Amino acid sequence: MNRYKKLGWNTLIIGLGSMGSKFMIFLLVPFYTFYLSPAEYGQADIIMMTVSILIPIVTLSIADGVFRYTMEKASKKQVFSSACAILLIAGFILILLTPLLKTIPMIQDYYWLFLMLLIVQLWNTLFQQQVRANGKLILYSVSGLLMSGILFVANVVFLKYLHLGVDGYLYANLLAFGFNTLCLFFGAKLYRLFSFRAVNKGLLKKMLVYSLPLIPNAILWWVMQVSDRYILTIFLGVAANGLYTVAAKIPSLLSMIHTVFFQAWSISAIGDKIKNNDGFFAGVFTIFSSLFFVATEMILLIVQPFATILFSSAYQQVWQYVPFLLIAVIMSSFSSFLEVSYMVEKKTKQLLLTSLKGSVINVVLALCLIPFIGIIGASIATLVGFLITWLLRMKQTNFFGQIKYKKAFWASLGVLVLQSIYLSVISMPNLWMQAIFAIVFLLCQGTVLQKILKQRRKKSS
Template sequence: MNRYKKLGWNTFIIGLGSMGSKFMIFLLVPFYTFYLSPSEYGQADIIMMTVSILVPIVTLSIADGVFRYTMERASKKQVFSSACAILLIAGLILILLTPLLKNIPMIQHYYWLFLVLLLVQLWNILFQQQVRANGKLILYSVSGLLMSLILLGANILFLKYMDMGVTGFLYANLLAFTFNTLCLFFGAKLYRLFSFRSINRPLLKKMLIYSLPLIPNAILWWVMQVSDRYILTFAIGIAANGLYTVAAKIPSLLSMINTIFFQAWSISAIGEKLKQNDSFFAGVFTLFSSLFFIATEGIMLIVQPFAGTLFSAAYQDVWKYVPFLLIAVLLSSFSSFLEVSYMVEKKTKQLLFTSLKGSIVNVGLAVLLIPIIGILGASIATLLGFLVTWLLRMKQVKFFRQLEHKTTFWISMGLLLAQSIYLSFIATPNIAVQVVFALGIIVCQGIVGKKLVKFVRVSRKSSEEKKAW
């Protein structure tokens, strides 16, 4: 049971700061809907999403290699210094390519802000992974919380009082990310880990062999999460992307839980070199999936009144697009859980193929459905893309055999899918029908909860007997 306690403690520490920071970012969504029009919000979102996809490409996803090899007890100084060399070269190349990049239509009016924001985020992700691998989880969490407070204050200043629109949105993010980057660098004294003499080419080669397959994987993951927004922009208009962006922010409540758990889970799994056939792996997934089924149902119940209360008139109908996106995030979270087993065994190439097939399904369906049913088509395409990815990973790691409480798991999944269809296609959903779906989920997860409590008691008793022996 010590492994469960350690995982729980890591999740608590990371969640203490991250939950506050991510929830603060979520709370900014209603603020944005009042001070940015759908077209402005769509433009700002396109820029931020472009930055997010360029980070793993420009850095060769070396930050993931830093985390993996630091956890493997390699020389921290050599790992960090070698990664810094990659980022220094990447930054120089970006600056040299400025005459070409500044002509890209979607970002040309905000190019210099875009470039500086990208450069800051390159270092930010590296420092985050190094700090997390070093076990400095309190610093990691507190810096994230402080970052969110700065983001809040900067947005109020630039959008409400200075009325700077998209430019103010970007300035606020730049200020917050810069603070977080400096806080991690000096707080963890990362400057002590850098030395040109410590750059180790053989080690860097190993790190790149591990991290390079994660570049297309990150791109494909991004395709499933974000490509719909580009298709919506071109097919319907940037205002439609603004509406879809707001709709996608509501399921981000689930995403933030998954992000927090994934960070703690990867530390436990990689640190202990956990195999997917380990009973601990299956047990954690049972807890994880049960939590997510309940959380997803909870958001389903409140999404309509929530949107009507918090968002401005221009965004009142976005709740219709949320249910399918909620299921997409649920499936994405299940896929991320299984991703750790690939990381443990350094089989990042196999990981790539599952993301590739899922992204093909997503993009193909988005191109087909968006012209027919608009924003709702983007939500459905995203759901099916993540469904394909998750099922392929389940098959590839042979987790169908390890899956516990199969009947209640699949019934819960079916209930949520049926409820999402009901909410998305019925003009005025009936609360009584909603309650029936919710009771079904509660009963299923209640059965799982009873079995988990029984398992914990038996395991604790067995552990005590071993100590006594």
């Protein structure tokens, strides 16, 4: 199986599970808008986002070390057992810190649910990485599909019938993640990999040298993705954050593609030790970027009527915050694509500088723009932060010169940016203007497709 087919197969298998679960989460958004007010949705989102940022901090990002060293053919039992030791210590420390953590204003009313969600997701993250590194992609996908089904049913029961509000939202997530964690643990027989005697201090030290720089990188990445929501909450209240959260769910359709591809891409790149100067690396980026560009254009064309049909009246105007967030997802995904080359060469420390600059710009812009132009300022800040990060990584990896079909690439990106600006400043899209943007975009991407097909004919002849 050649490298393109292998990557395609891995993407398909992971996509069957991940896309199913993530699409289910997206489908729940309109359900949430009917049973949670903007303030309640904003509160629930703050809690879940806080859990997500604490995971790499509390675990020392050891799950990333597990994936990297398992892929490098180190002893699975020693790798897994050493990581489990870190998580056991982390859980004990969290319990000891309970009196302090309960004083945090944004989570104190839901503290015990928050703590249980955090502990369950710590183990879930570790098990997912171990299962993925072990090559058990079908289990990984099936467990994701089952988790999405449980999440749907639990949300209907807790929100529609029991009317539990924010508590119900958190109960549903706890139940779904708890099931997924147990499914991975017993389905992959991970209990066979754990032994206190297998904890290897030398190996653990190497894993931590690799994973520790990923903690600030994860924090900075989170800053660019989520910090705007905290700033919105501070300046405009939890209701504004609820509106922004719903707006961010539409670009999550694009994030689904990225998540699935990144998981498959990291397996191929690390397993085959593919470097960024490899022709395969540039070829995959061409396909990857074109896929993202086309998906973005499709969403931009339907975002206004889509939001009107999908969301309740309290959320009708959120579509105007979406276009800049879509471009931000593109920049984030391109940055993550290049991140794999750092992982292959274990140069995780070099990721920090790019993430740091991007996150600082993001926060400064959010603080400057949100008080004056509101929620749209958060979208702009997120876009600029990810754009700076991507450009810095392009420069650091010398990838500018390796982009294929440069004119079509930059022209396509330019059209999407102009279309996003247009949609963000008007109250109702003009169909003729949308059609012009779409035609110009298709001409740009058509040249890319034409050149790819021409190149393939040459290889086959």
